[in-house]
Amino acid sequence: MITKNAEETFKYGQKFAQKLKSGEVVGLIGDLGAGKTVFVKGLAEGLGIKESITSPTFVVLKEYNILRPNLHLQGEGDKVKKLVHVDAYRAETIDDIKSVGIEDFLCRDDVVLVIEWAEKIKDVLPKNTERMVYINFKHINENKREISIL
Ligand code: ADP
Numbered sequence: 001m002i003t004k005n006a007e008e009t010f011k012y013g014q015k016f017a018q019k020l021k022s023g024e025v026v027g028l029i030g031d032l033g034a035g036k037t038v039f040v041k042g043l044a045e046g047l048g049i050k051e052s053i054t055s056p057t058f059v060v061l062k063e064y065n066i067l068r069p070n071l072h073l074q075g076e077g078d079k080v081k082k083l084v085h086v087d088a089y090r091a092e093t094i095d096d097i098k099s100v101g102i103e104d105f106l107c108r109d110d111v112v113l114v115i116e117w118a119e120k121i122k123d124v125l126p127k128n129t130e131r132m133v134y135i136n137f138k139h140i141n142e143n144k145r146e147i148s149i150l
C-alpha cells in the first residue's frame, strides 16, 4: 500500500487497530522518517487512546491505558487494556531491550505491543505468526511511503 502523506499513514494505523487481535505483537521495520511513529499514533487513536503519543526513542518503552471498552475491536479484541509502544532504535544488545521489561508485555491478552525497529530485537519476539505481525515502511520520496505487511 502506498500513502501519499502522513495523514494517510495515520489513517492506515487507525484502520489497522480495528483488525488487531488481543495479545498481538506488531513489529515495525523501516528507516528513520519512514512513518513508523505516525502509524503508531493512528493505531492509538483507533484503540481509543486519548493521550498523545510521543516517540519513545529516549525512554524506550511507554504504556498507554485504553480507558473505555473499544467498540471497534471485535470479539476477543475488547480484552485489550493497554497499548505498549517500544522504540528499539537505541538498543545495542538484546539485553538493553530486555532491561526495559519488554518480556513482561509479550503475548499478554490484555496488551497490544507495537515495536519500532523490531528487526533489531527479532530474537525476543514471538516466532508464532498468529501473534506476531511485521510491517515494513519504505521511504519512496518526500511524502510517499510504501507500507507492506510482511
Ligand atoms: P519514524 O518513526 O519511522 O522514524 P516518523 O513517523 O517519526 O518516522 O516521521 C515520519 C515523517 O515523515 C513525519 O515528519 C511525517 O510528517 C513525514 N511524512 C511525510 N509523508 C509521510 C507519509 N506518507 N507517511 C508517514 N509520514 C510521512
Ligand code: MG
Pocket (backbone or CB within 6 Å): 036, 037, 055, 087, 116
Ligand atoms: Mg519513530
